[in-house]
Amino acid sequence: MLQEHDLNDSEFDLLEGVKSLFRSIVECIFFDSNIFRREDSKLMAVYSRDKDYLFDVNCEGFFTASVRSTVIDFILERKRFSDDDTDTFAFGIQRLINEKTYTAAYPLHDGTMKTEGSMRNMLAKDWASMKRWAHYQPLDQIRDYFGEKFGIYFAWLGFYTNMLILPSIVGILCFVYGCATMLNNQLSEDICDKTNNITMCPLCDRKCDYWKLSDTCLYARITYLFDNPTTVFFAIFMSFWAALFLEMWKRYSAGIVHRWGLTGFSAQAEHPRPEYQARLTNAKIRKMNVVTHVMEPYVSFWKVRVPATILSFSVVLLLITVAVGAVFAVVLYRMCVVSSLHLFGDTNDALFIPATAGLLNLVCIMILNWWKVRAAEVYDKLAVYMTELELLRTQTEFDDSLTLKIYLFQFVNYYTSIFYIAFLKGQYVGYPKKYNKIFNLRQEECNPGGCLMELCMQLAIIMIGKQALNTALEMINPLIWKWFNTFTTKTGLVQPKEENRSTDEVNEVHSTQWAHDFKLLEWGPRGLFYEYLELVLQYGFVTIFVAAFPLAPFFALLNNVFEMRLDAKKFLKFYRRPVPRRVRDIGVWFHILEILGKIAGMIIAFTSNFIPKMVYALSVSEDKSLEGFLDHSLSYFNTSDFPPDVAPQNPAYDVEICR
Known part of the structure; x- marks a missing residue:
């Protein structure tokens, strides 16, 4: 019983040690909880003035800075600035900006980038820094500072x-x-084999000559890297x-x-x-x-x-x-x-x-x-x-x-x-x-x-x-x-x-x-x-x-x-x-x-070419390999059948069959 108890304790200690090691590795990618505290899940509802008694409006920070900015913007977007009832669109701060009455309208940042203790400064140092590239993002604080739209974007x-x-x-x-x-690919090796002496048909009319398939050896080898x-x-x-x-x-x-x-x-x-x-x-x-x-x-x-x-x-x-x-x-x-x-x-x-x-x-x-x-x-x-x-x-x-x-x-x-x-x-x-x-x-x-x-x-x-x-x-x-x-x-x-x-x-x-x-x-x-x-x-x-x-x-x-x-x-x-x-x-x-x-x-x-290769290996090849696939995939054309405006003008050599 004593030996079994000691064994269980050692297993427990080993498991705790593994958990502790994993926890220490994972903690290095989390943001500092002392700077950015994670908000707890809580029941929420849209605030209504008619049901003011249901909300703790006297609580400090009940209306956050982002909520206050949203409310002010809501009012400014809809406030009329003209007594002329015929002017249907005489409302909104944006129209006043367009008419040069105001220069701009915007919520204020929380201090400067160097203001110690401000949320802007904390986000700049512990979120917007490339040194933190491997860290998780403080989404709750991003949402509080920029609003839900930006919070959802950075979360995604x-x-x-x-x-x-x-x-x-x-x-x-x-x-x-x-x-x-790359060097073991049957198709590219067949293309690079000059002993096959495969002559291809011209790539353009009149001006282009016949060419050898082995000229595309490098292209075929590089293609294999991705195919x-x-x-x-x-x-x-x-x-x-x-x-x-x-x-x-x-x-x-x-x-x-x-x-x-x-x-x-x-x-x-x-x-x-x-x-x-x-x-x-x-x-x-x-x-x-x-x-x-x-x-x-x-x-x-x-x-x-x-x-x-x-x-x-x-x-x-x-x-x-x-x-x-x-x-x-x-x-x-x-x-x-x-x-x-x-x-x-x-x-x-x-x-x-x-x-x-x-x-x-x-x-x-x-x-x-x-x-x-x-x-x-x-x-x-x-x-x-x-x-x-x-x-x-x-x-x-x-x-x-x-x-x-x-x-x-x-x-x-x-x-x-x-x-x-x-x-x-x-x-x-x-x-x-x-x-x-x-x-x-x-x-x-x-x-x-x-x-x-x-x-x-x-x-x-x-x-x-x-x-x-x-x-x-x-x-x-x-x-x-x-x-x-x-x-x-x-x-x-x-x-x-x-x-x-x-x-x-x-x-x-x-x-x-x-x-x-x-x-x-x-x-x-x-x-x-x-x-x-x-x-x-x-x-x-x-x-x-x-x-x-x-x-x-x-x-x-x-x-x-x-x-x-x-x-x-x-x-x-x-x-x-x-x-x-x-x-x-x-x-x-x-x-x-x-x-x-x-x-x-x-x-x-x-x-x-995967599907043609599979069809050839399973239906055509006797040994289920790709040997002969290149010859199988190229058709034959008798050069005497070329129309006059297509045949090479000055061929370097006589060719009866091109591929």
């Missing part, structure tokens, strides 16, 4: 970043496997990961929503937009809101919203056509370069054309994006105007509709060229006797090793290049504009000179918190839209096209680690404090993520 960004760790590891292992077995047996496994893995990610996010966000007292917050409980109420001032039909018990104007779905929605998305389709036209121009460029390179005798275009086309497409994407967002904000204002015509009741519904319009354009802008390579290139080329031409130009053909390598290059250039440019611009632009605002404020270019004040009074004014915040950048009308947009576009690259670029999750993880802290620093240091907004989820972005997740993995069936 942190969750998404953590979920990328596993696919990053699996993607690296798949890439390492491809490197380790090997693990590619299929990884594509399937990412499909399941995408579904698991969304389900786990719903569970995780439900806990946050409950803890923050947002469970009862819905579209019906949200107040109508002041613009909505102004447009429907003279509405004849009114109905009672079952939640707020307030009579509100009623908008006909079929007579008003359906026609307005059709008009809105018709304009969006027009802009999408412009983006598709830009990608089509890049495709024509690739066709022309094929002919011109062969005209000058250059046959090493297997890597040159995809690389230059990818860079050109990235430039087109950035130009289109700049045109849409920056150039006089034409599209932004047009999108807002079209969404206003839909007469959406709440700000959440308005933001979701506007988000969908702009995202559709961005989706086409970024993904069209990649979809072309993945699903269209090489599918409708025709055959040597009758090629399907566009503007009298031959369509591009995939390399005998497949289009996956080219797709990988296009994806890497656009994804990594876009992330690098956005990260640089996100930090450089606010810094430049902050310096500019500081310069104009100190020189008096944007405010009246203090002629009737003494020097001490002027210095006192400039030392106030509102004067410090005035030098910062103001939030645009879209808020966090472009932050979500960048990450959702990245999510599409990671899920839909991951089979072509297994390292995409790793680069996404690397980007998001920096993105999280740089966004935090940007919001705290360079921007005025935003007006807190109540939301209970990430809005329409969740439905966009669901759609992207459902089409993930589709690329493997169209671009990879």
Whole structure:
């Protein structure tokens, strides 16, 4: 009994030791609970003055700073400033700002970045610092400082970043496997074997000569790195990961929503937009809101919203056509370069054309994006105007509709060229006797090793290049504009000179918190839209096209680690404090993520050679191997059947059969 008791004690001590070790490892990634105390879950309800007796209003901090800012903004947005009843839209602080009556209106930051003991200072040191890149985020304090909308954004960004760790590891292992077995691939070895003496048909009309398949040896070997047996496994893995990610996010966000007292917050409980109420001032039909018990104007779905929605998305389709036209121009460029390179005798275009086309497409994407967002904000204002015509009741519904319009354009802008390579290139080329031409130009053909390598290059250039440019611009632009605002404020270019004040009074004014915040950048009308947009576009690259670029999750993880802290620093240091907004989820972005997740993995069936290889091994090969697959996949063509305008003009040697 004594020995058994001692054994149990030793087992217990060992278990406690393992727990203690694990606890000490995990504690290093948690934020300091003495600085950021975690809020306990508690029952909450929306405050109502009619039921004031149910709330402990005398409790210190009952109305937080973010709640007070929200209440003040609510009043300022709806307060009329004119006695003229015919001026329906004579209300709101934003119109007074547009008319230059006021310069700006914003909540104040909690001190400066260096004010010891302030929440801004604590967040800057223990959250917005790159030294804390591996730490959890103090979400409760972020929510108290910026509001629920920002809290939900950073919660989603942190969750998404953590979920990328596993696919990053699996993607690296798949890439390492491809490197380790690259020299053992039967298909690439057959392509590189010069003794096979396989002569291929010309890649362009008249100017191009016959060429040897062994010339693409390097391309075939590199392709194997991204098109090997693990590619299929990884594509399937990412499909399941995408579904698991969304389900786990719903569970995780439900806990946050409950803890923050947002469970009862819905579209019906949200107040109508002041613009909505102004447009429907003279509405004849009114109905009672079952939640707020307030009579509100009623908008006909079929007579008003359906026609307005059709008009809105018709304009969006027009802009999408412009983006598709830009990608089509890049495709024509690739066709022309094929002919011109062969005209000058250059046959090493297997890597040159995809690389230059990818860079050109990235430039087109950035130009289109700049045109849409920056150039006089034409599209932004047009999108807002079209969404206003839909007469959406709440700000959440308005933001979701506007988000969908702009995202559709961005989706086409970024993904069209990649979809072309993945699903269209090489599918409708025709055959040597009758090629399907566009503007009298031959369509591009995939390399005998497949289009996956080219797709990988296009994806890497656009994804990594876009992330690098956005990260640089996100930090450089606010810094430049902050310096500019500081310069104009100190020189008096944007405010009246203090002629009737003494020097001490002027210095006192400039030392106030509102004067410090005035030098910062103001939030645009879209808020966090472009932050979500960048990450959702990245999510599409990671899920839909991951089979072509297994390292995409790793680069996404690397980007998001920096993105999280740089966004935090940007919001705290360079921007005025935003007006807190109540939301209970990430809005329409969740439905966009669901759609992207459902089409993930589709690329493997169209671009990879995995399925043809499996069919050959199981149905054709006698020994169930891939030996002879290359010869099986190439058809024969008698050169005497070439039309006069297609056959090589000056062939280097006589060829009876090309492949």
